[in-house]
Amino acid sequence: MSLTKDQVHQIALLARLQLEERQFDDVVDKLSRIVDFVDQLQSAPTDDVTPMAHPLEQSQRLRSDVASESIDREAIQANAPAVKDGFYLVPKVLG
Amino acid sequence: MSTDAGPLHVRTLTELAQGIKEGDFSARELTETLLARIAAKNERLNAFVTITGEQALAAAASADEARSSNRAPPLNGVPIVHKDLFCTRGVLTTCGSRMLENFVSPYDATVVERLKCAGAVMLGKTNMDEFAMGSSNETSFFGPVTNPWNEKRSPGGSSGGSAAAVAARLTPAGTGTDTGGSIRQPAALTGTVGLKPTYGRVSRHGMVAFASSLDQAGVITRSAVDAATLLGVIAGFDERDSTSVDHPVPDYVAGLARPLKGMKVGVVRQHFDEGLDPQCGARVREALEVLRQEGASLVEVDLPNLALSVPTYYVVAPAECSSNMSRFDGVRFGHRAENPKDLLDLYCRSRGEGFGAEVKRRIMTGTYVLSAGYYDAYYLKAQKVRQLIVQDFRNAFREVDVIAGPTAPTPAFALGEKTDDPVTMYLNDIYTIGANLAGLPGISVPCGFADRLPVGLQLVGNHFAEERILNVAHQYQLLTDWHKACPEGFE
Numbered sequence: 365m366s367l368t369k370d371q372v373h374q375i376a377l378l379a380r381l382q383l384e385e386r387q388f389d390d391v392v393d394k395l396s397r398i399v400d401f402v403d404q405l406q407s408a409p410t411d412d413v414t415p416m417a418h419p420l421e422q423s424q425r426l427r428s429d430v431a432s433e434s435i436d437r438e439a440i441q442a443n444a445p446a447v448k449d450g451f452y453l454v455p456k457v458l459g
Numbered sequence: 460m461s462t463d464a465g466p467l468h469v470r471t472l473t474e475l476a477q478g479i480k481e482g483d484f485s486a487r488e489l490t491e492t493l494l495a496r497i498a499a500k501n502e503r504l505n506a507f508v509t510i511t512g513e514q515a516l517a518a519a520a521s522a523d524e525a526r527s528s529n530r531a532p533p534l535n536g537v538p539i540v541h542k543d544l545f546c547t548r549g550v551l552t553t554c555g556s557r558m559l560e561n562f563v564s565p566y567d568a569t570v571v572e573r574l575k576c577a578g579a580v581m582l583g584k585t586n587m588d589e590f591a592m593g594s595s596n597e598t599s600f601f602g603p604v605t606n607p608w609n610e611k612r613s614p615g616g617s618s619g620g621s622a623a624a625v626a627a628r629l630t631p632a633g634t635g636t637d638t639g640g641s642i643r644q645p646a647a648l649t650g651t652v653g654l655k656p657t658y659g660r661v662s663r664h665g666m667v668a669f670a671s672s673l674d675q676a677g678v679i680t681r682s683a684v685d686a687a688t689l690l691g692v693i694a695g696f697d698e699r700d701s702t703s704v705d706h707p708v709p710d711y712v713a714g715l716a717r718p719l720k721g722m723k724v725g726v727v728r729q730h731f732d733e734g735l736d737p738q739c740g741a742r743v744r745e746a747l748e749v750l751r752q753e754g755a756s757l758v759e760v761d762l763p764n765l766a767l768s769v770p771t772y773y774v775v776a777p778a779e780c781s782s783n784m785s786r787f788d789g790v791r792f793g794h795r796a797e798n799p800k801d802l803l804d805l806y807c808r809s810r811g812e813g814f815g816a817e818v819k820r821r822i823m824t825g826t827y828v829l830s831a832g833y834y835d836a837y838y839l840k841a842q843k844v845r846q847l848i849v850q851d852f853r854n855a856f857r858e859v860d861v862i863a864g865p866t867a868p869t870p871a872f873a874l875g876e877k878t879d880d881p882v883t884m885y886l887n888d889i890y891t892i893g894a895n896l897a898g899l900p901g902i903s904v905p906c907g908f909a910d911r912l913p914v915g916l917q918l919v920g921n922h923f924a925e926e927r928i929l930n931v932a933h934q935y936q937l938l939t940d941w942h943k944a945c946p947e948g949f950e
Contacts, residue, residue: 372823379781379826380788380803381819382811391820394881398824401882402770402837408844415842416849418702419658419672419898420922425701439565445795452790455799 366396366403467492469945472537472631472685479526479536486522486536490515490580493538497582497629500949505604506623508543509551510583518580525578534692535578540633542621543584544591545571545676546665554667555587555599555617558793558813568665569697570634570676577692582630585620589815591641591669592780593617594887595877598817603874606649607946608912612871615645621679622649627949632680632689636666638673639772640866640891643903646679647866647915650905650944652932653679654686657923658898659704661690662697670779671702673772673895682942683904683932687711690925706923714926715933720754722931725859729765730890736869738909743865746906746916749938750863750931760855760862764848765893769885771848772892774828774841781825787813820881849897856921861931865890866903866915890917900925904932905941913944 367375372392376383383391437450446453464470467489470478479486494512501507515538522536541547544554546564553559567575575581588598596604596619604619606612607627614623621633622645635642637655646653654677661676668674678689691712696705726747731740751757789795789809796808814822828837855862867887877884894901899919906916916935920928936942 367827371827375823375826375830377807378830379819379822380785380806380810381814381822382807383819384811387816391816391823394820395823395827397880397882398773398820399827401885402774402824402828402841405767405770405774405840405844406836408764408767408840408847410840410843410847413843413846415839416846417842419849419896420704422659422702422704427698435565442565443562443792445789445793454790455801455805457802 366399367392468496468628469950470631471682472680473682473688475631476534476537479522480531486519486580487516489536490519490538490582493582493630500627500629503605503610504607504623504627505602506585506620506627506629507583508553508555508586508601508620511550511581514550515580515582522578522580532576532578534574537579538582538630539574539579540582540585540621540624540630541571542587542618542633542635544587544636544667545634546667547571547581547584550584552584552667553601554591555589555601556813556815556818557600558787560600560794562792564665566665569662569699570693571665573693585624585633587620588617589818590667590784591617591636591638592817592821594640594644594884595872595874596620597874597878598815600815605874606871607949608650608871611873612912613648613874615648615867615871617641618679619645622646622651622653625649625651625679625681626946628945632678632685634676635679636674636676637895638670638776639895640888642677642679643891643901643915643917644867644888646903648871648913650913650941650946651679651681652683652686652902652904652942653677654690654902654925654929655894655900656690656694656925657900659702660900660923660925661693662700662703664697664699668783670776671783672779673776683902683929683936684712684715686902687715687929687933709926711926711929714930717930718754719750719931719934722755722861723758723859724750724755724931725760725855725862726757727760727762727765727862727864729762730864734868734889735865736909739865739869739914742907742909742914743916746935747863749935753934753938758859760858762851762855762893764844764851765889767844768848768892768896769889771841771844771896772888773824773885774837775845775896777821777825778829778838779825781822781829784818784822817881845896848893852893852897852899861928862919864917866917870909870912870914894919898922900928902928902932904935905944906939907941
């Protein structure tokens with residue numbers, strides 16, 4: 365196994381994913397296989413190679429900073445699990 | 460025309476557009492015919508997540524009205540289905556995930572909008588691997604799609620629902636997206652035509668993002684002519700997609716007629732290495748021979764880093780995926796866990812419950828390769844190897860006009876066959892991933908059968924050379940009729 369259980373716990377926390385305990389060994393096994401597989405990149409000689417940023421070598425287009433089309437707030441918030449007076453509701457953050 | 464072109468469901472999009480225009484049948488008649496077929500056949504295929512019968516009939520009525528008042532747009536009344544990751548206003552967009560099981564987009568994706576404006580009638584939203592992460596359609600929360608050619612086999616993925624629906628004659632065409640082969644591979648496995656345009660050619664606005672430097676929208680059809688027609692509608696600059704390219708859109712249909720004589724077709728030595736099923740290899744070589752006999756010259760080229768394209772992809776794509784998927788937080792949209800004890804618990808449980816196993820693996824792989832201490836070894840390294848892969852293609856296109864080879868290493872594999880080992884599944888995309896890493900256009904066209912399952916020929920072109928690959932595909936289809944083969948039970 366290239367990854368330890370502790371490492372996978374840490375990755376899951378960073379990724380904000382709760383994993384079911386009964387599936388945990390399977391996750392460690394499969395993630396390890398993926399990491400082993402991508403490890404073959406290490407053997408490629410890339411000393412003088414510039415990392416690629418964009419397939420077409422184009423730069424980021426900018427637009428003028430003016431308001432344009434927007435979507436109605438109510439229509440957007442219709443998909444939210446919990447809203448009140450236009451705000452999104454979450455569990456209490458400050459004690 | 461209506462008598463000799465056969466029943467409506469077997470006709471191509473071009474034939475259907477013509478038939479409506481000439482009044483051989485109405486858009487309503489056509490829509491009703493296909494909705495009835497979907498109702499009868501979808502249980503076997505599971506190709507649709509949502510069937511939009513009511514909206515389709517309303518759109519068909521508008522199309523018939525437009526025709527009678529002589530203001531019909533180019534695809535007036537022509538049926539289309541959309542992969543369920545294109546946002547459609549007022550209709551569910553699930554991405555094949557529990558996370559978006561109830562998500563209704565407040566706007567249309569640019570691709571959807573453009574097809575709507577061109578008069579196309581949406582019949583429904585098609586099943587797919589969850590968030591387009593998969594090559595078999597088995598990662599969908601709504602269950603796998605089955606292949607019309609053999610119900611125990613996968614239609615490929617991730618755009619497997621669109622591909623199965625087109626192959627089963629439930630629709631003449633469907634949209635798809637291709638991040639590592641997700642249009643071309645299912646097209647190959649279902650005997651359909653699948654076109655992935657150049658990165659930036661078609662707007663990604665309203666397409667739920669997976670890996671933003673690789674994702675591209677395209678189409679699945681039953682002929683190169685139909686793919687050319689649809690690309691002409693969906694291609695073009697869109698200021699709502701920051702990577703959309705402002706490059707003129709040629710008349711793709713007009714470009715199809717060019718003869719193959721003098722065309723230089725690259726044959727990649729590494730494509731025929733071990734790993735390619737011998738029967739698939741034989742079908743592809745026969746297809747190359749057809750092109751040669753028609754006057755094209757076959758030129759051997761090398762893509763020395765081909766084998767590294769899959770590991771490169773499985774660093775870059777998960778890295779971008781982990782960033783893109785962070786938007787699903789259980790707060791603004793999507794699944795939310797019940798009774799969270801605090802904000803962290805809300806995030807972790809909502810995501811843990813909302814995402815399936817493969818999506819979680821990709822998010823975690825991406826999180827790992829981007830994390831402190833591993834970034835240089837994995838992500839930066841992969842972006843350097845990606846540069847080498849791009850350079851290989853650049854060198855090849857100095858010698859040839861198009862590259863031709865297999866789309867997938869095997870014909871359709873059995874459902875369940877590759878689910879135990881993610882790496883085995885990933886290797887299915889060995890021939891398609893390179894075009895995504897380099898941003899190149901590619902098309903898969905049917906080129907025969909292996910064990911009664913379709914085989915695909917892939918044509919890859921240089922940046923913005925869609926016209927050229929469509930041209931070769933069309934000329935090939937004038938000489939062969941593999942694209943007309945219909946799976947048993949769906950005639």
